[in-house]
Amino acid sequence: MRAELPRQNPIPASQYAAVSDRPKPETETYMYVYDEYDQRIIEDRVKQFRDQTRRYLAGELSEEEFRPLRLQNGLYIQRFAPMLRVAVPYGQLNSRQVRKLAQIARDYDKGYAHISTRQNVQYNWPALEDVPDILAELATVQMHAIQTSGNCLRNVTTDQFAGVAADELIDPRPWCEIVRQWTTFHPEFAYLPRKFKIAINGSSSDRAAIEVHDIGLEAVYNAAGELGFRVLVGGGLGRTPVVGAFINEFLPWQDLLSYLDAILRVYNRYGRRDNKYKARIKILVKALTPEVFAEKVEAEMAHLRGGQTTLTEAEVHRVAKHFVDPQYKALSNQDAELAALDKEHPGFARWRTRNTLAHKKPGYVAVTLSLKPTGVAPGDITDKQLDAVADLADRYSFGHLRTSHEQNIILADVEQSQLFTLWGELREQGFATPNIGLLTDIICCPGGDFCSLANAKSIPIAESIQRRFDDLDYLFDIGELDLNISGCMNACGHHHVGHIGILGVDKKGEEFYQVSLGGSGARGASLGKILGPSFAQDDMPDVIEKLIDVYVEQRTEDERFIDTYQRIGIDLFKERVYAANH
């Protein structure tokens, strides 16, 4: 697909060819591999944090002094125990890393882990004094927990189908890695007014929700065929959800890091620090207007452009060579064979419709493992399942896998001829729920069961809705629907961009749920509109059912829930849901 795009790559094509002709990396991973520098940095970090933890436990560091330090290592003090958030940079993992995650779940936690809505992995029960050891274990497989929390530059996220999607313009992963290294211990931006999230998209669809990030970067080619990025700033969810504004339609790739320095410098200096709810960059961009903000960035760029931070072809190559295609076989698509299997096995047909995605290579397919079976907290996975996933990745997908912000796992490079066998194995492991993109594929934060910030529980709400919609035929008939649940306005469950969003609120010590409709994180993102007064927990399945009834009655052929909503507006939904209360 990519080869057909009419463009002139900034990196001479001859060099690209040389990269793909190279022998497979020895490690046989198709992701970035640390060199001695990268490794030394994370080992230095383990040592530093071990000493910080020691000083905290010895009373030399106060709670207040230790807090930002532990947060910048992903360590929260939670309702029952600390929560440790491990970075999965832009969602890429190899099987060795997954086995390590499984072992940590066994040795330091209660035998499970959680995939977060930023593609990271969370442990809910580690002991604080064990965390330095956990970080040391992670460092042995080139993993860490750096800047997964705190008011700093966070994990960079992207499309879970990066590198294999049929609609890809460029593979965003090398750029994610380049940005990851720039963010790591950036000395000027370690104490920002608030957290800062960057997402990069390289495809024509936006599966990375870049418009609701502090910075969104989107690959584009200019008329001369040169690669650059469209740059968006000031998007974000949380208490004041905002769809960001594009401030630069074409940033040459060479200037990427200098431009990020410029944006962050403006934000670091002028972002509000007097009120944490007004401290995100979106508030600054709004206050200044995107135009004035862009001017300030440009004024900074006048000094930074052409400096040593200007990216070089050599560096882009050094990083990009890690993301070469695996050794694909020359295969052809198995359309007829798969159609025959579909006929024989309706369950397989159903699963294939929902849980697989077209691949750029003939004969291959990308498979999503659903972590959303009814009765399990969305995104939760046991140590045994993690080991099983590592094993499946080795046998079916070049030892490589990805996590998604929808809290699922992807095997990106599966041979179509092995799909049926794989489906059988996934069913045994509980990963074959055919619900990807459907109502029960709920994005959900850990909520009041675990999180000390939460106003309300979220997992039991997800479960009660999944139970109500347990009829697969009906679920399929309802079709694509993003249902997102957050337990408080920090919006970790991304409720603002759910076609249906649910927000837990506290009213005089009781938990209630506010429903919004019409959000979307896809290209041309929109924020949900609040339906009306909030509901009690027990009413939620009924409320969702009524909303779905309205959709089913009103939809025209091929309309998704969000399409119908956009056509007919909120009123009919509102009338139906609140009618029963009168």
Added chain:
Amino acid sequence: MQRIIKNNEVIDETWHLLPKDATLDGISNCDDLIVPLSLWRDHARALKVRDGGLGVWLDADEEAEEIGEDANQLQVIALNFPAFTDGRSYSNARLLRERYGFKGELRAIGDVLRDQLFYMRRCGFDAFALRADKDPYEALESLQDFSVTYQAATDEPLPLFRRR
């Protein structure tokens, strides 16, 4: 006497830091003084003709541009951290060093703690007046926290990708 870290050593403090509302009244002629920005802005001439050394301190909400090209008329510029979590002075430090070419002592004052020293030094600070309850000798260790850094900054003009 307070001790500060300067150029990776603990030394005796010889400078006097004047408060934000300081005026010229009764100001010492021969002491080494670090005066608030507003006093320097209004009385730069009078301050410069004194016999003692002259420095200026900026609060986190004051901008490096206010000193700008005049930076090298000063022996010391001190940047305040009202809280160690307030990161504005990191940007001011880099601007003074990298944009205005300040060559004198760049000192961190206020809520200065050892776990931020490594970042501060990368941004151009070479002197650290630690919070009074903290031990500067122990803090020296934190200047060695990392042996490799990715980004270009004041201490290393080349990003790692131009060095690896």
